[in-house]
Amino acid sequence: xxxxxxxTAAAAVALAAITGAGPAxxxxxxxxxxxxxxxxxxxAAEAFAADLAAETxxxxxxxxFPSSQLGNEAQMMQLLQSGALDxxxxxxxxxxxxxxxFGAFYAPYLARDVxxxxxxxxxxxxxxxxxxxxxxxxxxxxxxxxxxxxQIVSRDKVTTAADLRGKKLRITPFEPIRDFYxxxxxxxxxxxxxxxxxALANGQVDAIxxxxxxxxxxxxxxxxxxxLISNHMMFPMVGLVSARVWSGLSEADRATITRLxxxxxxxxxxxxxxxxxRFLAExxxxxxxxxxxxxxxxxxxxAEWERIWxxxxxALGELRAAASGG
Ligand code: BEZ
Numbered sequence: 176x177x178x179x180x181x182x183t184a185a186a187a188v189a190l191a192a193i194t195g196a197g198p199a200x201x202x203x204x205x206x207x208x209x210x211x212x213x214x215x216x217x218x219a220a221e222a223f224a225a226d227l228a229a230e231t232x233x234x235x236x237x238x239x240f241p242s243s244q245l246g247n248e249a250q251m252m253q254l255l256q257s258g259a260l261d262x263x264x265x266x267x268x269x270x271x272x273x274x275x276x277f278g279a280f281y282a283p284y285l286a287r288d289v290x291x292x293x294x295x296x297x298x299x300x301x302x303x304x305x306x307x308x309x310x311x312x313x314x315x316x317x318x319x320x321x322x323x324x325x326q327i328v329s330r331d332k333v334t335t336a337a338d339l340r341g342k343k344l345r346i347t348p349f350e351p352i353r354d355f356y357x358x359x360x361x362x363x364x365x366x367x368x369x370x371x372x373x374a375l376a377n378g379q380v381d382a383i384x385x386x387x388x389x390x391x392x393x394x395x396x397x398x399x400x401x402x403l404i405s406n407h408m409m410f411p412m413v414g415l416v417s418a419r420v421w422s423g424l425s426e427a428d429r430a431t432i433t434r435l436x437x438x439x440x441x442x443x444x445x446x447x448x449x450x451x452x453r454f455l456a457e458x459x460x461x462x463x464x465x466x467x468x469x470x471x472x473x474x475x476x477x478a479e480w481e482r483i484w485x486x487x488x489x490a491l492g493e494l495r496a497a498a499s500g501g
Pocket of ligand 1: 209
């Protein structure tokens with residue numbers, strides 16, 4: 176586990192000041208996430224907080240901090256590890272930066288659509304992978320959510336993959352997606368979510384890798400000539416609890432938190448599946464060019480990704496078998 180840096184120590188003090196909760200008051204949990212208040216993940220976190228308070232007669236509360244109020248995901252992960260933050264809904268991308276096996280979830284076209292991705296994330300194969308997290312990175316994984324499938328929004332018109340060659344293409348900061356776009360010949364540009372709108376608007380990047388919900392809700396389409404509906408990767412989220420905090424909870428409290436958080440993570444998956452069609456319809460209504468492409472668009476980049484990641488992420492074999500119903 177990494178030692179507390181000056182930033183994390185300062186954030187821990189700030190957190191205690193915000194909530195009035197110190198280590199002695201472990202029942203006032205704090206849950207951080209990077210998504211804005213309107214996002215499915217944030218709404219699920221709020222609903223989980225409401226259920227936990229209702230079921231414990233108000234004894235256990237959760238204060239939800241959306242929009243990166245507690246820092247970016249790398250910073251929140253450090254806070255979880257030190258016990259200064261209790262819970263987070265976080266991209267699996269951030270976990271894969273520390274546990275490369277989780278890179279397996281980003282195999283291009285591992286899941287053919289959002290429904291298949293949802294089934295895979297609820298499978299025993301996926302859930303069993305969470306068991307290594309307390310030992311490897313000091314967090315407890317409760318279950319998975321998701322943010323639909325990845326698409327590409329481009330300022331310029333895109334007809335073939337050659338049109339993306341050399342283009343600065345925003346990615347979430349994690350390695351599997353970087354390797355995919357390097358293999359495609361683009362210039363992947365890691366950038367956290369809150370910085371993306373301005374970067375696309377002012378041309379700091381030429382294109383972005385994004386999901387349909389945010390293309391619509393954060394209006395990324397406004398700066399697009401072409402939106403490629405490629406569904407090239409799934410984008411899982413994981414509900415995490417600090418292992419330090421977990422070790423101080425009773426078995427009964429752990430069971431309640433697990434049951435209620437899983438309920439809302441499953442709800443995120445269900446909503447992502449239900450809403451994908453509506454988000455696509457909204458984006459289509461904007462009048463931007465919406466081009467549907469499949470694996471053939473990416474050519475050799477898919478095999479190149481596999482060559483790099485199959486040895487680094489041995490879970491890929493089992494996940495692929497589960498994805499194909501094996
Ligand atoms: C992103 O980095 O693109 C992202 C992060 C969280 C939720 C959805 C998208």
